[in-house]
Amino acid sequence: MRFKLGLQLTAVFLLITFLVVGTAGYLFFNTFRRRLIDERSMAQLTQTNIIASGVAPLIGEDQVEARQILRTRSREVGARLVFLDPRGRVALDASAGMAERHLEGERLDHPLVESALAGGQETSVQFLDGVGWTMYSTVPVIRRGEIIGVLFVSEGIDDIVAALVDLSRQLAFYLGASGIIVMLATIGIGQYLTAPLGRLTRAAERLGAGNLAERVDIRRRNEVGRLGEAFNRMAAQLEQVDRSRRRFIGDASHEMRTPLGTAKIVLESLLAQQTHDPETRRALQTIEEGVDRLAGLVNSLLVLTRLEHAKASGSEERWQDIDLRELAHQVSADCRPLADEKALRLEVNAANLVEVHGDEDALYRAVRNLVENAIRYTPRDGRVEVAVGRVGARAFLQVRDTGNGIAPEDLPYIFERFYRPDDARSRQAGGFGLGLAIVSEAVELHGGRIDVSSKPDEGTVMTIELPAADVE
């Protein structure tokens, strides 16, 4: 994902570079080639004309002398000279007697010959097998205003070809070099542009995952820098909103405690009187249960906001070294009365010292909620076991019960706030569905994990895994 934008940029720029440099190179090459060939053909025509006029008087008069001149000139200019009679037959070949194959007496069918017989002077370039690139030119041989033949010259132009090959090599080199430069430059620019975007993306993901303290540090005087600033402002605002939400819940909960305290003590004083008829007593007890429930809700909300606050502030200042064995024993001692009420066996299994570094209150609440759940959701005469252990750098605390279990379809949701399965709601077991939310919040605060495995009607195993602290 991170390279996408940079790659696109590189591809587009490379395309543009090849188009521009390639077209320019092609045009330049063509112009250059035409120039070289035009110059050469001009030179060749001029030369041919001179030879033609030199040879014209001798044609038909002194064949030997004419051949001799052609031969000399041919050697001078490094070209092959052939004289054709007006019917297109080779009358004189300068290389006759030297070349392995001379053309005298043969017909030369070539468009240039015809055009020369018609009075034109032309050149053309052709590729000949075994010889290479060759330039032909034909000039009419005129004596007293009459065309008496054609002088046909063929000359290798390897030098021009070599120059052109050299040029195309250079052009290719420049094309390649500019391609590489553009590629490196755009990859650099791409990095420059996308690196902060990548950081922003990851920051946004973490922010989305709940870490509202997330900020980015992008010092750029361009749009990317502005985006970074906007991101930071947004995160700060979110944090502010979250903080005031927490403060609101905290304040509201605290405010509720005063009237709840009044209701509770008044109810207790009323219930302590012996004078009520049974119906009134039952009514008072119902009200008291309601007050207790509300007080429990307020407590859970306060614990949750406190944990949220601890997580948001990220402060470990108050963290302690905590002996998980002692914690397990303490929680089970505190929960013993609940277990006894249902005749449950409540056991702690903790042989070795296991310590973690953390928030004492948070961990106590977490373990307490797990044990209370195990007791609450296990029928009479069942068993609840708290075990503590350590594997490598991970500390474990496991609460295991022989209770109702949790239906698979409820499992993904039980850690959500206020989630209670329907059957549990209808049962009188009566919590709010905040216990496990507190557990997961507390475990998250410590960078730990929580794992559940449960079989309906067989039991549940909840395992908290925390980074272990080194002991002593």
Added chain:
Amino acid sequence: MMRVLLVEDETGFAGGLKRRFAQEGIEVDMVSDGRQGLDRARSGGYDLVLLDLMLPKMDGIEVCRELRRNSEVPVIMLTARDDDVDKILGLEIGADDYLTKPFNFRELQARIRAVMRRARVRNTPGVNEERIQLGGLILDARRRAVLVDGDPVDVTAREFDLLWLLACHPERVFTREELLDRIWGFDHHGDTRMVNVQVRRLRQKIESDRAEPRFLRTKWGVGYYLIDEECPR
């Protein structure tokens, strides 16, 4: 006959609590603001002061701090907020215990019993200066000796000081900050891990099972206290 002063501006609450105390045969005097509360508590004769945290004129924290200048009367704070526990229990304010509303009256009774017994331990003439016995744990200040179920235990000077401080106020929870200030002095401020380490060592000496301490207990999320095995609970 126990005399209790209740300083509370919430009249419904004060009335309910007074009636509940009356049902137990305990007379409670009520005042509804901090200034008056302080005057009444000073002019005295009370065995216990129940102090609301949020009071008109002078809040509970200030009342307690003022009262502590010249009175050792046990004070239990009643509060709707539990986020300043450290402060309430701290050295500066000097409350003996606190309870958050709403609470069970039974819970309040238990706290009162502990606080009263603590006051008695403190006030028994001659004994508290030299020797404190809390069930199976005996501290002898003159010889700086510790006995667990009659067996002597070797402790360092600092460990003895820590134990002695806790033993002078059995069942009273001390925050780590307070222990640090009192035993180590203010120059160690903030380094509460030292308290942890010290407690761990002390437990190794006086407890048969550190995971289930019999004497030196943890009040989770608050601090440490020494249990009084004789205190009814």
